[in-house]
Amino acid sequence: MIGIVNYGAGNIFSLTSALERQHIPFGMVNTEADLDKYTHIIIPGVGHAGAAMKKLEETGLVAPIKALKKPVLGICVGMQLLTAHSEEGDVTMTGVFPLKTRLFNKDQGIKIPHMGWNNIDHKNNLLFEGVENLTQFYFVHSYFIEYNPTFDIATANYGMPFSAAIQKDNFYGVQFHPEKSGIAGEHLLKNFSNLKQ
Template structure:
């Protein structure tokens, strides 16, 4: 069963609706004792990474999150929180991945935020992308991106420059796109995560 870490950073209705639609059992985590009820975890998040990190710090859950050995999936800002630093709010983050979250550069051809469907290209074999073809489309809404690093990039995409659409290190995964809003392949990814 999936535990969704609740720390007040954004609306999780679309995520819980997708899990219900897929028949994937879930519950909410508010305090450290709640972790024991679940065998995998999702860190959701929308909005400002610095503000999200501050809210997460206030929960007192950070040491527990860092010590987890079961699968963990960060979605959107939840993924960014897994990195070491974000330019958004000049913020130190969880540092589970020694890479940075950077702001897209504005240009006439590439509007910020990056909003809409984009193709992703898996770069490593991993069960998270089982039955998801290379070049599949996922839905993005973000102004900040995870720098591309072959050591941690699970899949990549391009918007003005190449960046990590998803990352992976040990039991920690992150996706910049919103699987719960990405149709068939987003649902496949959530199902895959529930089976890892």
């Protein structure tokens, strides 16, 4: 059963709808005690990383989330919260991954935000089991996580390569929105729900 961290970071209706379509049971995590009720945890996120981090700190959930040994998935800003630092608001994040979240460079002739469908080149990882390589997923973001081969499990390209998905132990992050990525995205959510603890 999936627990969705409810820290006021944007609309989670798309995510709950996608989980319902896949018949994946879920509930909300509002307090530290709620973390124990679920086998898998999703940190959703929309909007400003600095504001999202502030909200997460106010819930008192940062240290308990970092201590989790069960599968955790950060989506979009939820993924960026797992990095060490974000240029968005120049803020220290949870530091689960020793990576930086950086602003795309307009000088490369790209539009910011990066918005729309983009192919991802993924590694052989249980999160992507049954998902064809170079499948398209839906992105909406102005900030990206620097590519690092140690943690990168999927790469996308927008003016430069960046991490579309990362993993460290039981922590996963995806920059795209699986809940808005059609069949492939829902398949990925199903894969996450099936990850063993």
